[in-house]
Amino acid sequence: MDLDTAIERAREGKFEKEDIERLLSPKNKEERSFILKKAKEIKEKHFSNEIFLYGFVYFSTYCKNNCRFCFFRRENKLAPRYRKDKKEIIKIAETLIREGVNLVDLTSGDDPYYNQNFGELLDIVNDISKLGCSVMVSPGVVDKEETNKLLDSGADWYALYQETHSPKLYKKLRINQSFQSRVKARENAAKTGMLVEDGILLGVGESKEDLANSIMTMARKNLAQVRCMLYVRHDGVPLRKKSLSADYPLITALLRITNPRKLVPASLDIDGLKGIEKLIEAGANVITSIVPPNFQLAGVAQHEYGIESGERSTNSVKSFLRKKGLKPASNQSLATYQQKMAENN
Numbered sequence: 001m002d003l004d005t006a007i008e009r010a011r012e013g014k015f016e017k018e019d020i021e022r023l024l025s026p027k028n029k030e031e032r033s034f035i036l037k038k039a040k041e042i043k044e045k046h047f048s049n050e051i052f053l054y055g056f057v058y059f060s061t062y063c064k065n066n067c068r069f070c071f072f073r074r075e076n077k078l079a080p081r082y083r084k085d086k087k088e089i090i091k092i093a094e095t096l097i098r099e100g101v102n103l104v105d106l107t108s109g110d111d112p113y114y115n116q117n118f119g120e121l122l123d124i125v126n127d128i129s130k131l132g133c134s135v136m137v138s139p140g141v142v143d144k145e146e147t148n149k150l151l152d153s154g155a156d157w158y159a160l161y162q163e164t165h166s167p168k169l170y171k172k173l174r175i176n177q178s179f180q181s182r183v184k185a186r187e188n189a190a191k192t193g194m195l196v197e198d199g200i201l202l203g204v205g206e207s208k209e210d211l212a213n214s215i216m217t218m219a220r221k222n223l224a225q226v227r228c229m230l231y232v233r234h235d236g237v238p239l240r241k242k243s244l245s246a247d248y249p250l251i252t253a254l255l256r257i258t259n260p261r262k263l264v265p266a267s268l269d270i271d272g273l274k275g276i277e278k279l280i281e282a283g284a285n286v287i288t289s290i291v292p293p294n295f296q297l298a299g300v301a302q303h304e305y306g307i308e309s310g311e312r313s314t315n316s317v318k319s320f321l322r323k324k325g326l327k328p329a330s331n332q333s334l335a336t337y338q339q340k341m342a343e344n345n
C-alpha cells in the first residue's frame with residue numbers, strides 16, 4: 001500500500017488495520033523519516049510550537065499490585081517506599097506551579113492507604129486545584145462514585161493506562177487485574193466530563209498486531225491524551241525486555257497521526273532531556289514527568305534518573321524549549337484545550 005494513502009487515512013480516522021500495519025513497517029529509513037515528518041507537521045498545524053508542561057508528583061510508592069513490568073510492584077523489596085503527607089504534597093505542587101507547569105500530575109501506586117482514606121486524596125486534589133493549574137489524578141481503577149468525587153474535588157484529568165489492548169498480553173503484565181474494569185473506569189470518567197488519558201508500554205512482548213490494535217483502539221476511544229512509554233527494566237522486576245525492538249519515536253508519530261487533535265506526551269522518565277527531542281520531532285506536544293529536585297521524589301520508569309541533578313526540573317525543560325525554538329504553553333491555552341475536549345465528550 002502507498003505510504004501517503006495510509007497516512008492520510010490514519011489522519012482522517014478512516015483507517016483499517018492494514019493502514020496501521022503499513023505505517024508500523026516502514027520499508028527503509030526514508031519512509032520512517034517521512035512518517036515522523038508528517039506527524040510533526042500535523043502537530044504544528046493543530047498546536048503550533050507550543051508545548052504543555054506537566055509536573056509529576058509521585059506522592060506514594062506503595063502499591064498492592066504486582067505488575068510484572070513495574071519497579072514499584074508489591075513484591076519488589078528493592079523499591080524505596082514513601083508516602084508524602086498532604087503538607088509536603090502541596091508544597092511540591094506550589095513549587096511546580098510557581099516555576100510554570102500547566103498541570104500537576106498526582107500519581108501513586110495503588111496504595112491501600114488511599115483506598116481506605118479516599119477522602120484524604122480528595123482534600124489534596126481540592127487544595128491543588130485552587131492553586132491555579134490543571135490537576136491530573138492516577139489513583140488506579142476507581143468506581144463511578146469515586147470518579148464523581150474526584151471531579152467535584154477539582155480533578156480535570158484521569159489517567160489510567162491499559163499498557164496493552166490485547167487481553168492475552170495484559171493478563172501476563174497486570175497480574176490478577178481485570179482488563180474490563182480498567183476499560184470501564186476510563187469510560188465512566190469520560191462520561192462524567194473528566195478528560196481521560198490511556199497509554200501503552202513498548203518492549204513488553206507485544207506483537208505488531210497488538211500494537212496496531214492498541215493504536216486503533218486509542219484513536220477510536222473518547223480520550224483527550226494518548227501516550228506510549230518504553231519499558232526500562234530494573235532489579236527486582238521479573239519481566240525481561242522483549243519484543244520487537246520497539247521504535248519509540250515511530251509509535252509516538254503514529255499516535256500523533258491517528259490523534260491529530262489530542263495531546264501526545266513525551267516523558268522525561270525514560271531518557272531525560274535527550275530522549276525528549278526525538279519525541280517532539282515525532283509530534284509529541286506535552287513534556288511530562290517534570291520533577292523538582294530536593295523533595296526526594298521518585299519517577300516511575302526511571303525512578304532516580306535526572307531528578308536530583310535538576311535535569312528534570314521546570315527550568316531545565318524551559319531552557320531546552322528555548323534552544324529548540326519551542327514555547328511553553330500558557331495555562332489559558334491548556335484550559336481552552338480542556339474546555340474544547342470536554343464539550344466533545
Ligand code: SF4
Nearest residue numbers: 063065067070073109
Ligand atoms: S504499574 Fe502501578 S499498579 Fe502496577 S505495580 Fe506498578 S504502581 Fe502498582
